Amino acid sequence: xxxxxxxxxxxxxxxxxxxxxxxxxxxxxxxxxxxxxxxxxxxxxxxxxxxxxxxxxxxxxxxxxxxxxxxxxxxxxxxxxxxxxxxxxxxxxxxxxxxxxxxxxxxxxxxxxxxxxxxxxxxxxxxxxxxxxxxxxxxxxxxxxxxxxxxxxxxxxxxxxxxxxxxxxxxxxxxxxxxxxxxxxxxxxxxxxxxxxxxxxxxxxxxxxxxxxxxxxxxxxxxxxxxxxxxxxxxxxxxxxxxxxxxxxxxxxxxxxxxxxxxxxxxxxxxxxxxxxxxxxxxxxxxxxxxxxxxxxxxxxxxxxxxxxxxxxxxxxxxxxxxxxxxxxxxxxxxxxxxxxxxxxxxxxxxxxxxxxxxxxxxxxxxxxxxxxxxxxxxxxxxxxxxxxxxxxxxxxxxxxxxxxxxxxxxxxxxxxxxxxxxxxxxxxxxxxxxxxxxxxxxxxxxxxxxxxxxxxxxxxxxx
Ligand code: GAP
Numbered sequence: 001x002x003x004x005x006x007x008x009x010x011x012x013x014x015x016x017x018x019x020x021x022x023x024x025x026x027x028x029x030x031x032x033x034x035x036x037x038x039x040x041x042x043x044x045x046x047x048x049x050x051x052x053x054x055x056x057x058x059x060x061x062x063x064x065x066x067x068x069x070x071x072x073x074x075x076x077x078x079x080x081x082x083x084x085x086x087x088x089x090x091x092x093x094x095x096x097x098x099x100x101x102x103x104x105x106x107x108x109x110x111x112x113x114x115x116x117x118x119x120x121x122x123x124x125x126x127x128x129x130x131x132x133x134x135x136x137x138x139x140x141x142x143x144x145x146x147x148x149x150x151x152x153x154x155x156x157x158x159x160x161x162x163x164x165x166x167x168x169x170x171x172x173x174x175x176x177x178x179x180x181x182x183x184x185x186x187x188x189x190x191x192x193x194x195x196x197x198x199x200x201x202x203x204x205x206x207x208x209x210x211x212x213x214x215x216x217x218x219x220x221x222x223x224x225x226x227x228x229x230x231x232x233x234x235x236x237x238x239x240x241x242x243x244x245x246x247x248x249x250x251x252x253x254x255x256x257x258x259x260x261x262x263x264x265x266x267x268x269x270x271x272x273x274x275x276x277x278x279x280x281x282x283x284x285x286x287x288x289x290x291x292x293x294x295x296x297x298x299x300x301x302x303x304x305x306x307x308x309x310x311x312x313x314x315x316x317x318x319x320x321x322x323x324x325x326x327x328x329x330x331x332x333x334x335x336x337x338x339x340x341x342x343x344x345x346x347x348x349x350x351x352x353x354x355x356x357x358x359x360x361x362x363x364x365x366x367x368x369x370x371x372x373x374x375x376x377x378x379x380x381x382x383x384x385x386x387x388x389x390x391x392x393x394x395x396x397x398x399x400x401x402x403x404x405x406x407x408x409x410x411x412x413x414x415x416x417x418x419x420x421x422x423x424x425x426x427x428x429x430x431x432x433x434x435x436x437x438x439x440x441x442x443x444x445x446x447x448x449x450x451x452x453x454x455x456x457x458x459x460x461x462x463x464x
Contacts (some may be wrong), residue, residue, distance in 0.1 A: 006349055008286040011342070013217045014349065016358075018419055020044065021217055021341075033213030033221045035338070040420050043370035043401060045224075048340050049203055051367060052226045055251055056201045056333075058110045063199035063228060064192050068180025070205055071158055076179050077172050079310035080303065081272045084104055086175055087149035089113075090120050090211045093136035094143040099211050102147035105134060121147045137214075152208040154221070173207035177225045178332060180204075182303045185231070186313065196317060196328060197232035197240060203335060203337065217338045218287060224337035229303075229421070231328040237298055241276065241331050245296050248333050249280060256365035257282065263290060273302040282343045293343055294335035301327040344368060353444070362421030363444055369421040372400035372464055376413050378429040380406040388453075389428040392438070396456060400464060418443060424463070426456070 015021040019038035025031040037045055055450035057063050102121050106113035111124050114395045125147060128134050137164045156302050158171040174180065181200045187199055203226045210221050217223075232240055245264075252262055261281075266279035276298035281290040298319050304315040304327050366372070375393045377385035386406060393404045403422070405413050410427060417425050427439045437450040440459065451459050 001340060005347060006285045008216050008218075011286045011345060011349065015041065015345065020170075020345070020416065033210055033219065035217050035220060035363040040370040041341070044344070044364070044368060044421075045337060045341055047368045047370070048215040048344065049224075049226065049337055050104060051255060052251070052335065052337075053201070053203065055247075055254075056199075056226075056228050060199075062194065062197065063201050063230075064188060064194065066181060066184055066188065066200050066202040068177070068184055068202060069206065070174050070207075071156070071171055071182060072113060072179055074171055075310055076183060076307075077153065077175075079306040080174055080179060080182075081306070082153060082172075085272060086152050088152060088211050089116075089118060090150035091125070091147050091149040092145045093139060093141055094145060096136060096139040098136050098138035100144075101212050104212065109133070112268075114267070115271065117422060150209075150211055152210065154207045154209050174205075175208050176206050176227070176334070177202055177204045178227045178229055178303075178334065181227070181229045182307050185304065185315065195320070197230055197236055199225075199228045199230040203227075215287065217342050218284075218291065220338060223339075225334060226337055226340075227332060227334045229299075230333075231317075231332045232331065234301070234324065234329045237329055237331060241296070241298055244331060244333055245278060248294060248296060248335075252280065252282075255344070255368060256363075257343070261347065265290070265292065271297075273297075273299050275300045282347075284343065284346050286342070286346050293339050297332050297334065299330040299332060301329050303330055304328060359415065359418060361418040361443060364421035366423045366464055369423050370401065371403050371417065371420060371422045372424065373460065374403045374405055374413070374417045374422050374425045376405055376410060376425060376427045378410065378427055384433055385428045385430075388432055389426075390412065392426060392428070392453060392456065396460065399457065400460065414446075424460070 018040060020041035022036045022038060024034040025038045031450055057065050090099065091100050091102045091105070094282045099373065102125060103113035106121065106124050107271045109128060113121055125134065129142070129144065134144050135142055136144065153175055154168045154173045156170055156173060158261055181202060185200070200297065203224060205222060206225045207222050211217055212219065213221065230240060249262065253259060263281050265281050266281040267279070274297045278296050279292040280294040280450070282293045307313070308315045308327070317328050318325050344364060345362070348362045350361050350363050352359045352361060373396060375389050377389035379385055389404065393402055396402055415423055423440045423443045426440070429439065432438050436453050438453060439448045440451050441448045
């Protein structure tokens with residue numbers, strides 16, 4: 001058995017059963033396209049986030065960190081073009097009121113509709129409707145409304161004296177994290193004094209009123225982005241664009257995503273701000289095909305010019321050596337943390353046949369595994385074994401996320417750890433009491449070896 005048969009339902013139910021991700025507000029009947037992360041999910045998400053930060057900030061001399069607020073002055077999103085045009089084309093079922101993405105419907109018939117004008121979308125929809133080809137995904141009705149633009153921006157009445165939302169008091173929840181980077185560009189320049197080219201990276205929540213909400217954590221209304229904006233001289237764009245494309249692709253390979261399940265997709269139709277856009281796509285078995293996980297975009301001088309125009313602040317950069325004055329251009333890398341979470345689970349989830357029994361194992365990269373080491377005393381009732389196990393646990397948990405488990409047979413305990421992707425399990429057995437050694441079992445090969453307790457730390461320092 002391999003992981004090619006992982007349906008989205010199977011992944012969602014696995015994530016819920018093993019404490020990775022839960023539909024939000026379940027006790028009140030749920031809230032569509034919003035998810036909470038359990039113990040193992042939080043650890044996995046933090047590890048993915050840290051792996052991104054390490055490669056994008058810690059290991060670089062030219063990228064600096066930022067954590068800007070979710071709420072920004074509403075003018076931010078007027079300047080960026082989001083208030084005017086951050087829309088998706090939506091159709092509704094006239095019978096059951098199910099919402100659907102019109103561009104996705106057309107694409108399922110092989111008609112390219114990404115960012116296509118509404119006129120085009122409606123003409124194509126009409127042709128299909130006449131042939132009764134379009135059906136509601138929920139009730140099967142063919143009575144579908146024409147497409148209209150639907151804003152993805154989510155409004156709040158933050159700080160408003162009334163409960164009502166009006167154009168005067170509206171504040172938006174940010175639809176992408178990069179907005180805060182542009183607003184803090186000058187403060188960053190004045191405090192860390194970087195020379196061009198340099199980047200500003202941040203990880204944080206973003207919110208979009210997505211039309212379709214049936215894809216587990218792939219597309220949600222509240223999600224996290226990991227974005228890096230690289231500021232440069234326009235002449236340097238091509239070189240740096242290629243460099244970052246390469247860096248980002250290799251990051252996925254580095255964390256165990258197979259090369260044959262990744263590919264580049266070039267956007268022919270571009271967003272209002274972009275002059276070049278490629279997506280990295282991953283072949284999700286749970287979504288039956290290649291889907292976007294990250295975008296690499298050349299944004300030109302759109303962002304700083306627009307914020308300059310709307311705020312009155314001058315974003316001109318003066319090159320110290322040549323004296324040349326210009327507005328820096330921007331290229332960005334933008335990945336969705338929750339989408340990467342689903343990708344890593346999708347890629348790692350494996351069912352194997354071991355001695356006639358099914359073994360579910362999450363073959364995550366060791367650096368990403370929520371729990372690194374589990375410690376099992378062979379018998380719960382044997383106090384000496386439990387005491388030694390506890391001592392080992394107390395020591396190694398100072399360095400790695402560990403779990404101590406005494407319940408059920410050793411086989412069951414291995415299976416529980418396999419399912420959450422724990423790379424190493426330590427068993428304290430009777431031989432331990434004689435020679436101070438324990439067995440260490442490796443997740444993927446299931447091979448075991450004996451290691452002296454005093455050598456465990458060095459052993460894991462080399463392995464993890
Ligand atoms: N600043 C550029 C930007 O936001 P994007 O292509 O709209 O570009 C970047 O988003 C990434 O954010 C996507 O590749 C995806 O991984 C993630 N993303 C976007 N919308 C999402 C949603 N509704 N749910 C989960 N992740 C999302």
